[in-house]
Amino acid sequence: MFISGDGPFHTAVKETLKIFEQIETARTMSNRHLEPQRNPTGTLNKTGVLLVRMKERIGNPLHPSIICVLLESACLGSFFHPRLQNNQVLGIGSGSTIVHAVQRIAERVKQENLNLVCIPTSFQARQLILQYGLTLSDLDRHPEIDLAIDGADEVDADLNLIKGGGGCLTQEKIVAGYASRFIVIADFRKDSKNLGDQWHKGIPIEVIPMAYVPVSRAVTQKFGGVIELRMAVNKAGPVVTDNGNFILDWKFDRVHKWSEVNTAIKMIPGVVDTGLFINMAERVYFGMQDGSVNMREKPFC
Template identity: 70%
Template structure:
C-alpha cells in the first residue's frame, strides 16, 4: 500500500534525525563530534584535512601482509575517515585485520564498513590503535574525551604496541590549553561528582564543571553510566604526569582525558593546503 511506503520513509527520516541528535542526547554514544558546526566552506576544509590525515595514518601503519593485525578503532568524526580507508584497503589488498572499538559509535562504524569486529577478551594485545584527539602538545601529551569515550579510549591505547593520533591542524599545539579551551574531561562515578569538583579545584585551581546534556534534562552520561567533569585549568606549575596521577588517585575518579606518554606519532591534516604533517615528541616532518 502507498501509505506503508510513506510510513516507512517517515520512520527512516526519524531514525536519521535521532542518530544525528545523539551527540546532545545526554549519552556519549554519539556518531558525530561534539564541536559546534562550522560554516559550510570551513566544514569542507576541516573534513578534507581530517580525511588526509586519516589516509596517511592508515597507509603508514597498517601493514600489507597476510598475518592478522589487531587494530584499535577510536571514536569521533576523524576516525570515520580512517575506517573508510581501512575498509578500502581490506577490500583491495585482502588485509587480514580484526577491529576492537572504543565506543558504541566506533562499533557501529566498524560493522557498517563490513570489517571484522572483536573485543579485548579475545584479542587483549593490539598491534595499532588509531584515534583522534582534542589537542596534542609538543611532547605528544594529549587531551581526549570531548566525545565522552575517554576511559575506553585509554584502555585500548594502553593495550596497543603503537598508538597513533589522527587530527586536523587545529589540534596541533605547543602546550595543552593553547588551542583547546573546553577543559580536560574527567569521567567520575555519579555520586562523587560534587566532592571531586571541590577536590580538583582546591588542588589545582580552575573550574571543574559537570558536563550537561543539550537535549535532555541533566548531565551527559557515558557509555559506562558515569558523569563527566570538564576541568578548565589555568596557570599550572605541576607537570602533566603529576596532575594526571594526582587526579586519578582521587576516590570516585574513573579516568582522566590526559593521555601522557602514550602516543608514538600524530598526523595533522593542514587546513590550508591539505598537506599532512606527522611528528613524534618534539619533531615534525612531512608525510
C-alpha cells in the same frame, strides 16, 4: 570539486567528498549550521597540495569544519598506505576522524583481502565497525593490540593529549594503553605548544555519578581552575558515558606538570580516569592548511 592525480592522498580526498552526506562534519561552529545548498569548487595539483576553494552559491566561504575534514582525510591517506598489514589487531578510536578511518580500513580490507580484527573504543566505533563489515572483537579475545588510531582535542609540544570531548576517554585510553603503537590523526587546529592554548573546554574527567560533587571540590582545591558537570544537549540532565558515568570538564588556569596532575586526579576516590593522555602517542599526523601533512614523533630524552 575537480581533483586530478592519483595516489592515497588524492583517493582520501575523493572519498571524503563522497561521504559528506553520511556524516555531520558540517555541524555547528559559531552556533550556525551550514546551508544545504553547496557548490564546492577547487583543484588538487599533481604534487598533492590541496587548494581548498569551496564557496556557497550565495558567495560566502565554506565553513572551516568542511576544510578540516579534508585535511584529516589527507592525513589518513598518508598514514594508512604503508601501515595496514595482514593479521593485525586494530584499536578503533572515536570521533569524526574515525568515520574516515574506518571507511579507509574497510576499503583496504576489500581491495587487498586483508584479515584484520577491530577493537572499538565506544558505541560509535562499534557501530562503524559493523556498518563497514569489519571483524569486531574485544579485549577478552584480543588483549594485545598491534595498532590503535584515534583523534585528539589538543596535542602539546611533548605529544601529551587532551581527549574526551566526545565522552569516550576511558575506553579510548584502555585501548591505546594496550596497543603496541598509538597513532593520532588531527587537523592543524589541534597543534599547540601547551595544553589549553587551543582547546578551551577543559580536561574531561570521568567520575562515578555519586562522587561528582566531592571530586569537583577536590580537583579545584588542589589545582585551582573551574570545573563543570557536562550537561547533555538532547536529554535532560548530565551526559552519561558508555560506562554509565558522568563527565566533569576541568578548565585549568595555568600550565601544570601534567604527568603529576594526571596521577593525582586519578587517585581521588570516585575518579574513573582523565582525558590526559601522557606519554602514550607515538606519532601525530596533522593535516595542514595547505593540504600537506605534518608528522611529529614523540621526543626522545
